[in-house]
Amino acid sequence: MKNTLLFDFTVDKSTNTVFVKREFNAELALVWDAFTIPEILDQWWAPQPWKSKTKYMNFAVGGxxxxxxxxPEGEEHWSVQEFTAINPKTNFEFYDAFTDKEENINSEWPSSDWDLNFSKQDGMTTVHISIKHKSxxxxxxIIQMGFKDGFxxxxxxxxxxxxxxxKLRKQNRTSNKARVSSYLNFDGKTEEAFLFYKEVFKTEFIGKGIERFGDIPSDAGHPPVADGIKKxxxxxxxxxxxxxxxMGTDAPKEMGFTLTKGSNMHICLExxxxxxxxxxxxxxxxxxxxTMPMADMFFGxxxxxxxxxxGINWMINYQNKD
Incomplete structure (x- = not known):
């Protein structure tokens, strides 16, 4: 399936600026969180097979x-983003620079000023990004370093x-009859745990059974899942x-998850x-x-x-009827 989401990448050498316009098939609140919450940023910000690792993040003006x-070999390239303006769910700006691991800015490498604007229409979100360089x-x-392909x-x-x-929440929710579930996250042990629970409760998996990260379609719009997490x-x-x-899912470290006791379980009300x-x-x-305000999601x-x-974690999920 061909990806039809809008993507425009323009370089304006007269102003030393890169302009990016990108559309996402999701509500604005979800996309905003993906750009502003470190646990989510670390799951997508780096081009594969590299990974993003946030040491700390304070999403506030001056933070x-x-x-x-x-x-994959453990080589690290450090950077800092200094937030200079934030208008929630609309716009934020930051100064971006390369650093060493002690957070000292490397003035020999390019730095830039980023301006990100978010807009919504018909369940879709468009992000307009301008990245201005000093010279x-x-x-x-930065273009020669492969920024376009990487981003x-x-x-x-x-x-x-x-x-x-x-995606799977809609597939496994076939009616609007109220129900309560517990959503469990595991560090690679979901299958082992659920086979154990299945034996204890003597019941069968519902929906499509055990679905795996490797089942996610690999096409122009969905890059291949890393081999280490396909199963x-x-x-x-x-x-x-x-x-x-x-309900359960694996939360692999390869996708930026860090599980701790207390954060690995939610009560899900439907x-x-x-x-x-x-x-x-x-x-x-x-x-x-x-952590995520109520919003209409693109999956219905x-x-x-x-x-x-x-300190109890909750999900509220009302599935609209088709």
Whole structure:
């Protein structure tokens, strides 16, 4: 399947600026989070087979993201982004420069000023990016280093991340009957765990059974999944007792996940109506930490995610009827 998403990459040597216009098949809130939350950034920002590794990030005016591009052999190239302006869900700007691992800026390498603008229309999100360099020499050097190909690959990684996270939820949700499930994340042990649960509860997997990262289609719009994670579990659902559903996925380090106790499980509520989804989200999240506000997703669901004031992780997922 050919990727029809808009992508335009223009170099203007008269202003030492690169202009990028890229469309994503997702709601604005999801794309904004993908550009501003370090755990998500690290899953797509680097062109394969390199990986992005954020040491720290403070997404606030005057704050910084300090991160490295890491090769399969462990070679590291460090950079810093200094945030100079933020208008939530609309625009943010930052100064970008190469550094050493102690965060000292390397003045011999090109630096640039980034300006990113987000807009939405009909469930799609377009990101307009301008990247201005200090001199034509700096611009030409970064182009010679392969910036266009590298950034193109990174944006394609983001397409893959979006699909990997959300595509199967619609496939496995066939009605609007309310249900409650627990969503579990494992560091490569999902299959082992769910085969164990299957034996204990003497039930069968529902939906398409065990689906793997390798099942994600590889085409122009979805680059090949790394070999090391192809056999890992993308999604699985198992009924246990009382109508309760266990759902699970692997969260491989190769895609930037770092699991800790307390962050590897969510209670997922799937109410019958959109209004009930809003009520549950608003009341349960009061005083807590909202990680993804309720929003219409391109895969047909109305979805949100948060941690309540007691430290419990929740997902609210209302699946719109086709």
């Amino acid at each position: 910084r993201r300090f991160y490295a591009m890491v090769s 034509l020499a700096d611009l030409e050097k 193109t690959m990174a944006l394609e990684n983001l397409d893959q991340y979006i699909e990997a996270q959300f 890992m579990v993308l999604h699985v659902e198992l009924p246990i007792i009382g109508g309760h559903i266990l 109410p019958e109506t959109r209004n009930e989804a809003d009520r549950l989200f608003n009341e349960l999240s009061a005083g807590g930490n909202i 669901a109305y979805f949100g995610e948060f941690t309540d004031r007691f």
